[in-house]
Amino acid sequence: MSMNPSVLLTIALLPLAAAIVAGLFGKWIGRTAAHVVTIAAVGAAFVLSARVAWQLISGEVQVFNDTVYTWLVSDGVRMEVGFLIDELSVLMMCVVTFVSFCVHVYTIGYMHEDPGYQRFFAYISLFTFAMLMLVMSNNFMQLFFGWEAVGVVSYLLIGFWYTKPSAIFANLKAFLVNRVGDFGFVLGIAAVVYYTGSLDYRDAFAAAPQLAQTGYALTSSLEVSAITLICICLFIGAMGKSAQVPLHVWLPDSMEGPTPISALIHAATMVTAGIFMVARFSPLFEHSEAALSFVLVVGGTTALFMGFLGIVNNDIKRVVAYSTLSQLGYMTVALGASAYGAAIFHLMTHAFFKALLFLAAGSVIIGMHHEQDMRKMGGLGKLMPITAVTCWIGALALIGTPFLSGFYSKDFIIEAVHESTRWGATYAYWCVLLGVFVTAFYTFRMVFMTFHGKPRWHDADPHGEDGHGHGDHDHHGHGGGTPHESPWVVTLPLVLLAIPSLAIGYLTVEPVLFGGYFGQAIQVLEVNDVLAELAGHFHDPASFALSAVGHPPLWLALSGVVAAWYLYLKNPAMSDRLAAFFAPLRRVLDNKYYFDWVNENVFAAGSRALGRLFWKAGDQALIDGALVNGSANLVGSLAGAVRRVQTGYLYSYAFWMMIGLAGLLAWFLLLS
């Protein structure tokens, strides 16, 4: 039996319809109707996605690959909108709609005071639509559609509070950095059309082995393999969206947006589009060793070095953001090691526990009356028990505690890259292995600084009496009032997300990684198949978890937690001494390796300087000054003289001239 295309269309279009209703008519239908309609639409999309997924997995229906409508035909190349619904896309659809649903519910609580309430719901519903179109696509063009559409919604949401200068700086930056990636993406698509004359995945995948044998002359002396050119161009697109070094700079700044979208867009779904893309294109990437090595090195660098930045940041959201960067690096490493399944598996588990961590951070921020600085937190665990417990679950899942979801997905990435013999794999292996310690350290630094230890939220009171202990009666620390637990619309999504964070890895690791779940959706050449090698050592999830005691990652994670506990709870003075000792290193980290400085001072300022040079020297001095001026002045003075004679009559004269010309034409016509 085949899938019903109208069900698929419904899944994608429901959130769009809801977005249009909430966005265009939000003022008339009111706040409640706006969230009801969008939540209902996204909820229905989730239910339908889950149903389609179940039908596909149980073998009730076949993989769907068909056109919805023809966008255009140019020169024989058909550009279409169509769906490819296979094991990979249904997984993504379920993750996207589920997380989106949780975030929708959470938003009721988080944004309830915001005047842009309806607009916000319209945006996140629109985002869900765009993301679904992205993952459901069966061709490069629609993928790019969805790709850009999620980028725009991200732009609108980062700049949601448009009066905040930092927000509108961040959204422009995010869009432009993504456009640098898209620049590569478009060239990759153009290369695919050049070789296959088609935008269909199917045709490109079929041509891949042959493209591996084809060379493309970039210059007369430089020839690259066609498949490598295609894959690297496409991967540059992925680097933009999935924030890989050096195109990662936009993601930390994107935290200027409201927290629900940090969870939905900048942690769980949109930023994983690049990971999804490379996994989707596994039939292409498999044929390019060079591209995969490039992927490995970029991913490894991101995984480790972005993790370091999480250690020095004090903004609770930014710590989670750097964690996201680092985890995206893990996924990218998995892709580079040909363990696409492991990358997607980590993408899924990460979507749950990272969305959870973000929403928990948001809950803390609400509780703290919009304070994000962890130095002003502490001891919140008792006041916000649900948030604290769910945050602990998310943190434990993130650092790879055995039996929790992140354990399975992360461990198999480390194992897979260890197995890989590809150039760059050793470097990537050490990066992800050391990254385990770093992850545990920054994660529990955040947990301890926020929920444990001495409360520091008295310190920031308007009287500026910081550094001293206060009596417990002074509860008007920041913005008025003691931190409090959030309402149920906020905590319910936390609980909903905590469940998969705990269990989804244990439940699904076997079928997804070793049970051939992905079928034909992911294709790996036999020589590259590291996951198949690992399958030999894997018996069942429980014994695998127990065997973790014999492997370094568990001990690295544990030592990271202990180190964080010692430095931030037990002996905080020690952390200051360490910071002083490593001051030069600390400065590099505080400046985020100077990426922002270079972007701001070299690329942005350089572009403006170049623009001014072209404008003043080229257009004004050379072209207008030297070439045009002489003649223009001559004609100008002549015309000026003529104009004086005709003053007052010129306009009517010209009109009569026009009418005369028209009359002349008509006369000739009538005459003949």
Add this chain to the structure above:
Amino acid sequence: MQAGLLSTLIWLPIVGGVLVLALGDSRIALARWVALATAVASFLLSLPLYMGFDTSTAAFQFVEQMPWIPAFNASYHLGVDGIALPLVLLTTFVTIPVVIAGWTVIEKRPAQYFAAFLIMEGLMVGVFSALDALLFYFFWEAMLIPMFLIIGIWGGPRRVYATLKFFLYTFLGSVFMLVALIYMYLQAGSYDIVALQELPLGFDEQFWIFLAFFAAFAVKIPMFPVHTWLPDAHVEAPTGGSVVLAAIMLKMGGYGFLRFALPIAPDAARELDTLVIALSLVAVVYIGFVALVQTDMKKLIAYSSIAHMGFVTLGCFLAFDIATGTGSLAGAGMGIDGAMVQMVSHGLISAAMFLCVGVMYDRLHSREISAYGGVINRMPMFGAFMVLFAMANSGLPGTSGFVGEFLVIIASFKANFWYAFLAATTLILGAAYTLWLVKRVIFGPVGNVHVATLEDLNGREFFVLAVLAAGVLLLGLWPAPLLEVMQPSVQHLVEQIVTSKLP
């Protein structure tokens, strides 16, 4: 109905314009409605052109012919093919928002203002539908007069300089074209465009003829380095003038390349294509940087237009490199398709962008970016439109701005990787200058006391922008009908330009 449709589209607006002129400023209320009725009627009458268009042939349709100046064997010969039709429709469509946008805004000689635009509409339809080169030239030059008046009467403080610069440039280019046309007339004994396209010409003849056409069309579209008249003209022109200038007049340059330069002098075009492509890429990259640093909104959009027109000339001239590089013609048509879509799309987007600036200018009487900031706080509806059109201007998929650029980039990859590489920089540059503009003007806290007094769109402004937004989205989401109309004519053109005329 079929016969005379094109004539109606030319003469109806001209007659309407004369009527508006006759009614004059004293009966302006009536004159306005006559102007609007004429514009709407012209648009409605242009729809049968599309409905009745036979998409299976490259032949000219809705042909009308009668003798005009027998002494020169010039005839009043009209007709449209798949290349002219979209531009005719664009012309009749864009005139409506221009009339509505000027409704109460124009205080000085309003009747003449509306009349000028209506007469210009008729003349522009004439340019796109003339099949006789002399008739084409007549419309081409006649059209300058109303535009000259529009900038000269309703323009800004430096309008005299701007009009003269505009006139000087375009006249100089056109004169060369006239010489070329006369030369070919002497060879062919006719001004019939199809006859000129079939006229066998030696290489040297083609070379000079091509250069003459190039002078006319490169100025019009405009290409680097003969583009500097455009920012000045835009800055001084009233809103409606800028709209027509950007949306339609520039397209005449692109149309000229496709109708005259390429099919008449294909061998010269093959020889000179690298030059044209290089200048097109300069337009995309160099002008992109120049646009980035503009402080005047209209200048910024004007430079953005030049960069976007770079895609038109690039797309038009890719055929030769594709044919030699890949040994087949696949992709050559895509370049021209892309150029055509880019012209139509830019017609809508640039019109909308200039109207947006006009909306702000009408309120605060400044075009300086620094005079604004946080406009969305006071004008949320306007802000939404502006963001939409800015996104379209940066080539966002789902808007019309994406279609043409995407097709041209794909086609240019077939010609040469580095063409595609440079062309694709528009993704970054276009987004940079457009969205930076939006950031500084629309977003942020309320910039100053003047911004704090702004009122959101009135019904008329809303309608105008909504209509253009619908066009931008429709063309972006479903461009197939437009491509379908063009297909046979573009294929025919590709065959013409790769077939050598040399003996």
